[in-house]
Amino acid sequence: MSKILNVDRLRKSYSSGGNDLTVLEGISFAVPSGTTFAIVGPSGSGKTTLLGLCAGLDTPDSGTVEVCGQDLGSLTEDQRAALRNEKVGFIFQNFQLLPTLTALENVSVPLELQGFRGAGETARTLLQKVGLADRTHHYPSQLSGGEQQRVALARAFANRPEILFADEPTGNLDGHTGQRVVDLLFDLNQEAGTTLVIVTHDMELARRCDRILRLQGGRMLEPEEPSKP
Amino acid sequence: MKQNSVNGKRAGISWLFRMAWRDGRAGLRRLALFMSSIVLGIGALVSIQNFGNTLEDTIAGQSRELMGADFLIDSDRPANEVVQQLMDSLGGPASREVSFLSMALFPGKEGSKLIRVRALEGEYPLYGKLVSRPLAASAAYQGEGRALVDATLMVQFGLQPGDSIKIGNKVFPVGGSLLEAPGNTVVSTSVAPAVWIPLRDLEATGLVQTGSRLEYAYYFRAREGQDLERLYDQLDPLLDAEEADMDLHTDTSQRLGRRFENVGRFLKLVAFIALLLGCLGIASSVQLYMKEKRAFVAILKCLGASRRQTFFIFLIQVTAIGLAGGILGSVLGLLLQEVFSGVAADFLPVELAWAIHWGPVLTGMGLGVVMAVLFGLLPLLSSWLVSPLSVLRIGQPDPVLSRWLTGAVLVVVAAGIWAVAAGLLQDPLRALWFVAATMAAFLVLGGMAWGGMRLIRRYFPHSWGYEARQALLNLFRPNNQTLVLVVAIGIGTFLISTLYFTQDMLLARARLEDNTPSANLILLDVQAGQQEGVAGIMRPMGLPLVENIPIVTMRLHQISGRNVDDLRRDSTSTINGWILNHEFRVTYRDTLIASERLVAGEWVPRFVETTGPIPISLSDNVARDAQVGVGDTLVFNVQGVLMDTRVASIREVDWGRLQLNFSVVFPTGVLEAAPRFHVMTTDAPEEAVSARFQQELVRAYPNVSVLDIRQLLGVVGDLLQKLSWVIRFMAFFSILTGFIVLLGAVRTSRFQRIRESVLLRTLGASSRQLLKITALEYCFLGAIGSLMGVLLALAGTQLLAYGLFEVSFVPSAIPFLVVFPLISLAVLGIGLLNSRAVLRSPPLEVLRREGV
Incomplete structure (x- = not known):
């Protein structure tokens, strides 16, 4: 199986109060296409930083990240943005919907950025799939947390991404709603055949993935195959 | 991956506009507030420009009617043979006029009045209207030997057609009142109203004699298709040589x-300051707006939008705000120009037709866009630096533009302001000064505000009660707009206070002149032989003879050994032309007067030698224009007698004073025997005595004219009041703009205030305490801003007073007692009104409603 995400000897540090703080060190792994992959670890272990680097939202001090065969280090910021637009989907803990746009418009944006003509129709179909057909013209502030995350799900799949990054997708939801959203995420993912990379500290959720990467103090522990429930 | 697909360019321009609209529509009310801060400034500018264009068009379209002819030839002496021949070659004038100032008496009525006599012959005006009541009077006055009298004068003295007016020795029956004549304005006729008489009756008045200042004018009608500019080029040099002048x-x-x-230029600048103030509001609002949009930008970038795309979305929004502000401002400006028309009516010899000029309207719209983008540029550019990483939980520092980029943008902003100012003034150099001065004022106010805040922080009043301390601390909260608000309030207050202080300074100057022997009646054209008689009328009425100034008229014959005629012909001569043709009114005395200061040479009080050139004193401007210095010789032609003189001293003369000043002063002992006339001044403390004296004087000496300073000051005061009204009106725009900026700031920081209030309430603060904190915060803001404005105005005016006007003055208390508290109160009012909802509602309701 081809590798859609290749991470090699990644290092990232931040300067804080004049001191260098190493957040990630010697991270290397690969994610085969079409699989699900969880990154777990306690708070401050560097999970989100790793996700940001993998998605090309940030640049490493050293090491390489390849997404869909493209070395992110060789791309400019705008080229990385274009790559995200075409190949990558996102789900965030805080939903990160555009507050001034309706649900339908939020889902349309990735397609519109591609210059896709039927963006509205596709977005409507996606909203229907996540059970929000009657909420298309609502603004994020008019939706509940679960509904907002479902809009975010629809948006994440709108551009038919090859890889989807989810950062604590249930972190801001109650248990029941979180469960519904996760089910939906896995269903849609299976249907679309997308590679899923989830950052979470929820081991329940991590165990639903094909592989788990454990981080601790910025270093990776051995990857493991979860025992699926 | 194909290159074009990683450039993120596939979403077209229409998508940018769509996104700008989608994002903007939710905050329309807030965007409208940004916009309103520039509406007033643009409105003021458009109104002045549109009014200026209307005026220009009206004047240009009615130039013949304004002159009453196609062209005229005028001189202060009757046409000599050469001029007569030239006029004959043009087919002769259609109309002739001799005009001069004189006193008029009204037999059977009390009082006398200084008038401008216009003795006319022929069909003047050749163009335009001469409207009288009765209507037929204007056509008949020449034939019937009657006088047409200015309508205001008729009312003032209760005259009716058929009554009499005595000018010099002749009594004219009044034919009618003059309602409209070419070139007449309320202002121009208020000092010396016009009385028209037939030219053939002039001789009978007996007013044409030595020393009379008569002006001769010959009005012409051009031939069909005649090139007037060419005619002017041909004739003017010839006429100049004969001391006559041609006017088209x-x-x-x-x-x-x-x-x-x-x-107009001055008013445009005042309006431009209001606009700049509004732009500061835009800059501060856009900065806060972009700060709030950081998450929006980050999400978009995360979803694949390029830096350029996100930048353009907000650029489009700001441009649209600017355009909307420009359009609204232009509409407001068109409505406002009525105000200027009303004020200007008294100054204008034409009736204005209200019209919309697209130039000013388009300028207004363009200005809205240009200024909004210029001032929004710096915060807009910060969107470029927002990292998509902000969408994750990692705390991202505020994007900071590099120093050189910030510097480059500021240079672009300054250049933009200069370009706009240069366009408005049509004068790049003056615009540069204006921009420098404005920046200095803004910087000084900004610096004062910054320094003041530092001082407060450094010497924080820890002993104050909790509410006062919290209110003071609020001024330093993150994202505070304290500096911008203090500058906005300060500039408005500065403008208003400057007006008051300038008024004080001018009054102080007038008082300074009071120190010299004061006089309120100036008697002109007193013949040498009439001095005693005039003094004889003064004495029994208890009127003092304050001054008696002899005047001898003369012309230059030679300058430093060269004949004036040669100099006129010499095309390489750089001596100013007016010197060669001017009839100098010269006096002689042995002392300098208060308005003069010796700058070179030696003052010679008396000439005792019998030989050698006469030592005279020149004013510095005449010495400069004649290109002579101390020791150079001049020969004057004193009514046929040539007099050799030598420049013994040069004086600096303050021409601005309401006082008789002279450019050429002779020592005593030379001109006493020359044909001369006198200007005498006296002081009549009561108006009734003044009127009685004028009447008796005119009866005895009809050739003497009286300039009533009290009346003149009344007219000047009226004019100044009207002008200062317009200026105050424009300054009011700045204040209003300052309030709008304040309103914008209060509303944009609402979210933050609500958070603070809710937090304080949750911790147990009462409504009363919250109200006190909010009220004190605005009190501090208003007080700091307006106090700085007043102080800066005071410093500026004092500098002007010492540096330029050389007076010291005690500033009036109005800015301190009225302007300062009023503006502080207004700031408090605006602040509290907009915080009502925050203060009244319970915390949970507020949290829900505001979506905190």
């Missing part, structure tokens, strides 16, 4: 246009 109808309108251009 277009010159009159241009002169008039220029006069109003200066006032």
Whole structure:
């Protein structure tokens, strides 16, 4: 199986109060296409930083990240943005919907950025799939947390991404709603055949993935195959 | 991956506009507030420009009617043979006029009045209207030997057609009142109203004699298709040599246009300051707006939008705000120009037709866009630096533009302001000064505000009660707009206070002149033999003879050994032309007067030698224009007698004083025997005595004219009041803009205030305490801003007073007692009104409603 995400000897540090703080060190792994992959670890272990680097939202001090065969280090910021637009989907803990746009418009944006003509129709179909057909013209502030995350799900799949990054997708939801959203995420993912990379500290959720990467103090522990429930 | 697909360019321009609209529509009310801060400034500018264009068009379209002819030839002496021949070659004048100032008496009525006599012959005006009541009087006055009297004068003295007016020795029956005549304005006729008489009756008045200042004018109608400019080029040099002058109808309108251009320019600058103030509001609002949009930008970038795309979305929004502000401002400006028309009506010899000029309207719209983008540029550019990483939980620092980029943008902003100012003033150099001065004022106010805040922080009043301390601390909260608000309030207050202080300074100057022997009646054209008689009328009425100044008229014959005629012909001569043709009114005395200061040479009080050139004193401007210095020789032609003189001293003369000043002063002992006339001054403390004296004087000496300073000051005061009204009106725009900026700031920081209030409430603060904190915060803001404005105005005016006017003055208390508290109160009012919802509602309701 081809590798859609290749991470090699990644290092990232931040300067804080004049001191260098190493957040990630010697991270290397690969994610085969079409699989699900969880990154777990306690708070401050560097999970989100790793996700940001993998998605090309940030640049490493050293090491390489390849997404869909493209070395992110060789791309400019705008080229990385274009790559995200075409190949990558996102789900965030805080939903990160555009507050001034309706649900339908939020889902349309990735397609519109591609210059896709039927963006509205596709977005409507996606909203229907996540059970929000009657909420298309609502603004994020008019939706509940679960509904907002479902809009975010629809948006994440709108551009038919090859890889989807989810950062604590249930972190801001109650248990029941979180469960519904996760089910939906896995269903849609299976249907679309997308590679899923989830950052979470929820081991329940991590165990639903094909592989788990454990981080601790910025270093990776051995990857493991979860025992699926 | 194909290159074009990683450039993120596939979403077209229409998508940018769509996104700008989608994002903007939710905050329309807030965006409208940004916009309103520039509406007033643009409105003021458009109104002045549109009014200026209307005026220009009207004047240009009616230039013949303004002059009453196609062109005229005028001189202060009757046409000599050469001039007569030239006029004959033009087919002869259609009309002739001799005009002069004189006193008029009204037999059977009390009082006398200084008037401008216009003795006319022929069909003047050749163009335009001469409207009288009764209507037929204007056509008949020449034939019937009657006088047409200015309508205001008729009312003032209760005259009716058929009554009499005595000018010099002749009594004219009044034919009718003059309602409209070419070139007449309320202002121009208020000092010396016009009385028209037939030219053939002039001789009978007995007023044409030595020393009479008569002006001769010959009005012409051009031949069909005649090239007037060419005619002017041909004739003017010839006429100049004969001390006559040619004026085309277009010159009159241009002169008039220029006069109003200066006032317009000044008003435009005041309006421009209001606009700049509004722009500061835009800059501060856009900065806060972009800060709030950081998450929006980050999400978009995360979803694949390029830096350029996100930048353009907000650029489009700011441009649209600017355009909307420009359109609204232009509409407001068109409505406002009525105000200027009303004020200007008294100054204008034409009736204005209200019209919309697309130039100013388009300028207004363009200005809205340009200024909004210029001032929004710096915060807009910060969107470029927002990292998509902000969408994750990692705390991202505020994007900071590099120093060189910030510097480059500031240079672009300054250049933009300069370009706009240069466009408005049509004068790049003056615009540069204006921009420098404005920046200095803004910087000084900004610096004062910054320094003041530092001082407060450094010497924080820890002993104050909790509410006062919290209110003071609020001024330093993150994202505070304290500096911008203090500058906005300060500039508005500065403008208003400057007006008051300038008024004080001018009054102080007038008082300074009071120290010299004061006089309120100036008697002109007193013949040498009439001095005793005039003094004889003064004495029994208890009127003092304050001054008795002899005047001898003369012309230059030679300058430093060269004949004036040669100099006139010499095309390489750089001596100013007016010197060669001017009839100098010269006095002689043995002392300097208060308005003079010796700058070179030696003052010679008396000439005792019998030989050698006479030592005279020149004013510095005459010495400069004649290109002579101390020791150079001049020969004057004193009514046929040539007098050798030598420049013994040069004086600096303060021409601005309401006092008789002279450019050439002779020592005593030379001109006493020359044909001369006198100007005498006296002081009549009561108006009734003044009127009685004028009447008796005119009866005894009809050739003597009286300039009533009290009346003149009344007229000047009226004018100044009107002008200062307009200026105050414009300054009011700045204050209002300052309030709008304040309103914008209060509303944009609402979210933050609500958070603070809710937090304080949750911790147990009462409504009363919250109200006190909010009220005190605005009190501090208003007080700091307005106090700095007043202080800066005071410092500026004092500098002007010492540096330029050389007076010291005690500033009036109005800015301190009225302007300062009023503006502070207004700031408090605006602040509290907009915080009502925050203060009244329970915390949970507020949290829900505001979506905190």
